[in-house]
Amino acid sequence: MAEKLAPEKRHSFVHNGQKVFEWDQTLEEVNIYITLPPNVPKKLFYCKIESKHLEVGIKGNPPYLNHDLTSPVKTDCSYWTLEDDIMHVMLQKRDKGQTWSSPIQGEGHLDPYTTDQEQKRLMLQRFQEENPGFDFSQAQFTGNCPDPRTFMGGIRSS
Numbered sequence: 001m002a003e004k005l006a007p008e009k010r011h012s013f014v015h016n017g018q019k020v021f022e023w024d025q026t027l028e029e030v031n032i033y034i035t036l037p038p039n040v041p042k043k044l045f046y047c048k049i050e051s052k053h054l055e056v057g058i059k060g061n062p063p064y065l066n067h068d069l070t071s072p073v074k075t076d077c078s079y080w081t082l083e084d085d086i087m088h089v090m091l092q093k094r095d096k097g098q099t100w101s102s103p104i105q106g107e108g109h110l111d112p113y114t115t116d117q118e119q120k121r122l123m124l125q126r127f128q129e130e131n132p133g134f135d136f137s138q139a140q141f142t143g144n145c146p147d148p149r150t151f152m153g154g155i156r157s158s
Contacts, residue, residue, distance in 0.1 A: 013108035020065070020108075025118065027097050027125045030073075032089040034064070036082070047080040047089055049073065054103070056080075056087065068105040071098055097126055 010022035010033065022033045032054075036045065040058060048055040051072045057063035069091070077092035091103065099119040102109040110118065 011110060011114070013102070013104065015108070023103050025093075025100055025122070027122055027129065028093055030091045030093060030100055030103050032091070032103055034087040034089070036085045036087055038085070042082050045082060045087060047087065049075055049078045049080070049089070049091065051075055051094075054089070054091075056089070065104070067107065070100050070102055070105050071095060097122060 010024045012022050013020045019035070021035075024031050034056060036042075037058075044059045046055075046057060046059055052069050054065055054067060054069055055063050056065040072094040074092040074094055078090060080087060080089045082088075093100075099115065099122055101115045101118075109115075
């Protein structure tokens, strides 16, 4: 049932008409997917994950990404991998359930409608996590969606 509430598609961050990366999120993590340039040895790629900053590049060149993150992450639980021609950066959210409108601060934010849809999907994931055995994949909100970070068993914390 939880897979029904997984991200349906990745969001694209496009700058000057070129796709920089794709990304998605769950209650606990933000995933960034970067297509690697061809003919560069894998051992030359690097990724530096700090609590509020991300740097990605090829050794000996200016960084491809060198930006502050929208929100802080847990560096001890975050990691990166190279698979085929994709760098996957998994950032563990410090604030579980927080809806990120973009991984990069000040860049490529989702429009308000898409951000609202993400918040609703994360809230349903939270319901699913707190109520195993129930299927919330078809649930809909008729009013404002509560913040997934603060929802506690039907009562919002203050």
